[in-house]
Amino acid sequence: MNTYKVGKVLLVIVVFAMLYVAFGCGGTSSYPPPKSAYTVKYEVRGDGCYRASLTYSNAQGGTEQYDVKLPFSKSYSMKRGDFAYLSAQNDSDRGKITCRIYVDNMEWKKSTSSGAYVIASCSGLVGRE
Numbered sequence: 001m002n003t004y005k006v007g008k009v010l011l012v013i014v015v016f017a018m019l020y021v022a023f024g025c026g027g028t029s030s031y032p033p034p035k036s037a038y039t040v041k042y043e044v045r046g047d048g049c050y051r052a053s054l055t056y057s058n059a060q061g062g063t064e065q066y067d068v069k070l071p072f073s074k075s076y077s078m079k080r081g082d083f084a085y086l087s088a089q090n091d092s093d094r095g096k097i098t099c100r101i102y103v104d105n106m107e108w109k110k111s112t113s114s115g116a117y118v119i120a121s122c123s124g125l126v127g128r129e
Contacts, residue, residue, distance in 0.1 A: 051070065054089075
């Protein structure tokens with residue numbers, strides 16, 4: 001291949017790469033744009049259940065467990081790629097329990113379970129999905 005053809009092939013590759021970066025791979029997302037830190041809020045509510053056993057990841061990458069009265073909420077500043085996890089178990093013999101994770105005040109994950117001692121859980125990588 002001569003230099004002219006190699007240059008032409010490289011130009012085509014660069015143009016396609018720029019178009020891919022500019023327009024992505026299609027689809028849209030309502031997720032906030034990438035940044036270095038996010039406000040992550042865990043929330044648990046019950047309908048007919050008033051107490052829950054919680055397990056959730058904290059901003060330091062550890063796990064915390066508590067028995068709480070509902071409703072419950074807790075906020076952290078988390079970095080892009082941190083693992084956010086919330087699990088809530090209904091501590092009564094009836095009712096419905098819902099867990100939610102918000103990122104920058106937008107609902108990101110939600111799970112609801114109904115019945116005695118059921119568990120609802122939510123998780124994901126902050127800023128990546």
